[in-house]
Amino acid sequence: MDILIKKARLEEGAELQDVAIKDGKIAAIGHAIDADAKQVIEANGKVLVPGFIEGHIHLDKALIADRLPNKSGTLKEAIEVTAKLKPTFTKEDILDRAQRTIEMLIVNGTTHIRTHAEFDPSQGFTGFEAIMELKEKYKSFIDMQVVAFPQEGIFKAPGTEEMMFQAMEAGADVVGGIPYNDSPAKEHIDLVFEIAKKYGKPIDFHQDFKDDPEGMTIEYICEKTIAEGYEGQVSLGHVTALGAVPKKQLEPIIEGLAKAQISIMSLPATDLHMGGRNDEYNVRRGLTPIRALRDGGVNMCIATNNIRNAFTPYGTGDLVQTAMLAIPTAHLGGAADLPTVLPMITTNPAKALGIKDYGIEVGHTANLVLLDTESVTNAIIDLPTRLFVIKNGRVTVKTEKIVTVYR
Ligand SMILES: [Zn+2]
Structure with missing residues (x-):
């Protein structure tokens, strides 16, 4: 695999899923996918949406x-x-x-x-x-x-x-x-x-x-x-x-x-x-x-x-x-x-727009965004940081946000 995204939230209330990407496509979606990947992204329950x-x-x-x-x-x-x-x-x-x-x-x-x-x-x-x-x-x-x-x-x-x-x-x-x-x-x-x-x-x-x-x-x-x-x-x-x-x-x-x-x-x-x-x-x-x-x-x-x-x-x-x-x-x-x-x-x-293979499904082109929120329902109102953007199976953007509170 090229990219393995671990423990992503695809739907509200459903179990977390791993998403594997190879040759630009979503190759597998499942629980604890056991595969080697060039890049592993730990989603830790964060919401993964199509681009x-x-x-x-x-x-x-x-x-x-x-x-x-x-x-x-x-x-x-x-x-x-x-x-x-x-x-x-x-x-x-x-x-x-x-x-x-x-x-x-x-x-x-x-x-x-x-x-x-x-x-x-x-x-x-x-x-x-x-x-x-x-x-x-x-x-x-x-x-x-x-x-x-x-x-x-x-x-x-x-x-x-x-x-x-x-x-x-x-x-x-x-x-x-x-x-x-x-x-x-x-x-x-x-x-x-x-x-x-x-x-x-x-x-x-x-x-x-x-x-x-x-x-x-x-x-x-x-x-x-x-x-x-x-x-x-x-x-x-x-x-x-x-x-x-x-x-x-x-x-x-x-x-x-x-x-x-x-x-x-x-x-x-x-x-x-x-x-x-x-x-x-x-x-x-x-x-x-x-x-x-x-x-x-x-x-x-x-x-x-x-x-x-x-x-x-x-x-x-x-x-x-x-x-x-x-x-x-x-x-x-x-x-x-x-x-x-x-x-x-x-x-x-x-x-x-008539985009044919849109969405997080096996066989579809991997166009994905990992959001810094754990709620699909609140995906808009949380105004979440876009942690990773994946286009055609390649990471195009990574955003890191560091917040420090001094007490
Ligand atoms: Zn206009």
Whole structure:
């Protein structure tokens, strides 16, 4: 064996297990596995989870908050500030910031990401090409899916339609879209489906990012997904407007999402920062209705979106902290709710991203994180140190924490 992890906690209340890894795969799981290994990790009852899955992040515009502040904190100013900064981005600059961000994710136990790489006729493919380079460079640390993302719209920014096809030809893994920032929104959605079908790729929309439900196109996407036979291949990020829909109207939408097997990515770090900015009192939380979606059978995920820019002026690349943000704000702290949060950054986004051999099972690729906690239920609220990160059967990160109390 290459690595033998001894006495790990895989499930709450179950016996501790040894996990043996060979040639990048999980070779055995059992009690007191008797095998020689090049490296032995004594878990001592600590929780072992599959690597965290970052389902929605923008690497190309991370770490720019100090360059030009968003004073109002609104989405409108965030878009304006970022549009001013974009012409100053060189490829070297994007590579430098994106690499630092990827490394923040890696040390925090993330083994897979889906990143939106944007382009438009005025900026060209500088950022997109930088991200495609990093996908290759970091492949032994993190698997990256790159979304061809038309941030400025497709029809609103003439020339972008052609660029969408060029990005797919250049190897993009997912077709992106942003119906709320384009007109006509339905034609934008139709075009994204057309491109996705042509290249046989999944779809990921930035969707209904507003405090109010007017102009939502989510119902159209549900219909379109089923009509095109795209069930299980569509993800939607933000979807905050759904939080403003009363229960009676919300129920059929949730049924539609579940039927179309659409995954929802809540982005609490951004949505809490930007939502409810026009509310002077009883300020809305501006999140998608996570509990109702989960209870309605929708594949519910939590992701980061942005780190330290005009949309989200904070963040450390730690998905556990991001999930923690959703616990009080989406009422996920109850005894029955808490165990449902960890899957929102592990198994659920793995399903959304179509990762085939995910999870701690014999024969699966060994992508694992050993957490400094002995409770699976509390794996988020303990904000545990990531003691070891294992990617493709190799230890990529080891973190040691020494706390000394002087009495
Ligand atoms: Zn986004």
